[in-house]
Amino acid sequence: EPGLYIVATPIGNLGDLSPRAADILSRADLIAAEDTRVTAGLLRHIGVKRPMTPYHDHNADAVRPGLVARLGSEAIALVSDAGTPLISDPGFKLVRDARAAGHAVVTIPGPCAAIAALTLAGLPTDRFLFAGFLPSKAQARAEAIAEVAAIRATLVFYESGPRLGATLAALAEGLGDREAAVTREISKKFEEAVTGTLSTLAERYAEAGPKGEIVVVVAPPGAPAPASAEDADAALREALARLP
Numbered sequence: 513e514p515g516l517y518i519v520a521t522p523i524g525n526l527g528d529l530s531p532r533a534a535d536i537l538s539r540a541d542l543i544a545a546e547d548t549r550v551t552a553g554l555l556r557h558i559g560v561k562r563p564m565t566p567y568h569d570h571n572a573d574a575v576r577p578g579l580v581a582r583l584g585s586e587a588i589a590l591v592s593d594a595g596t597p598l599i600s601d602p603g604f605k606l607v608r609d610a611r612a613a614g615h616a617v618v619t620i621p622g623p624c625a626a627i628a629a630l631t632l633a634g635l636p637t638d639r640f641l642f643a644g645f646l647p648s649k650a651q652a653r654a655e656a657i658a659e660v661a662a663i664r665a666t667l668v669f670y671e672s673g674p675r676l677g678a679t680l681a682a683l684a685e686g687l688g689d690r691e692a693a694v695t696r697e698i699s700k701k702f703e704e705a706v707t708g709t710l711s712t713l714a715e716r717y718a719e720a721g722p723k724g725e726i727v728v729v730v731a732p733p734g735a736p737a738p739a740s741a742e743d744a745d746a747a748l749r750e751a752l753a754r755l756p
């Protein structure tokens with residue numbers, strides 16, 4: 513069937529490619545890929561060869577009209593390097609324009625690092641705000657953090673190893689010392705979730721960020737941090753010291 517197929521691909525573990533995603537990729541007339549070399553690896557894994565064309569932030573505006581024009585007679589699959597297209601990845605304008613031109617848009621849901629991180633973090637999931645990547649410049653980052661500080665929801669940020677320490681410190685500063693989780697290498701061999709307060713996590717990663725891809729999940733405001741015995745002792749000592 514002609515139309516635009518939004519195909520989620522694995523975020524690390526190739527076993528997470530769904531049978532439906534593999535089926536669509538094997539039958540697409542064209543695969544629009546963020547990086548055709550990365551997608552070529554995935555296609556090799558499933559033993560598929562289909563025509564590919566690059567679709568990324570730098571050429572999207574130029575190639576989008578041509579892709580939309582082909583949707584009337586062709587099935588075009590959109591994939592990104594990893595995970596769900598459109599989520600901190602290119603694609604929303606292609607979906608918008610395809611729809612506006614009256615073409616079918618079909619989604620093939622699958623892995624998404626933000627959702628996977630929420631399932632690992634052990635923080636409330638009834639309301640969450642996906643905040644994507646923070647700006648890397650300090651002032652813009654502080655402003656972006658201030659914007660979300662009052663939101664009563666768990667916050668989800670994408671991050672990379674080298675910036676992690678600075679990001680955690682900025683989050684502790686701008687949000688207060690909330691509970692958080694640093695999730696890393698999800699679905700890969702070294703998958704981990706390290707939990708703690710933002711300040712302890714910032715300290716832990718101050719020197720060197722860990723390797724790999726990272727999602728930072730932060731508790732909503734006002735949720736009291738679980739009290740440790742040490743905290744209780746310190747609070748008691750402080751209270752005793754204040755007694756007349």
Ligand code: SAM
Binds near residue numbers: 592600623624699726
């Ligand atoms: N579209 C993708 C998705 O659905 O998650 C996200 C693309 S975004 C350009 C890449 C970021 O996603 C990484 O910097 C990291 O924050 C996160 N990410 C991707 N794969 C991950 C993994 N296996 N473990 C942890 N985070 C991951």
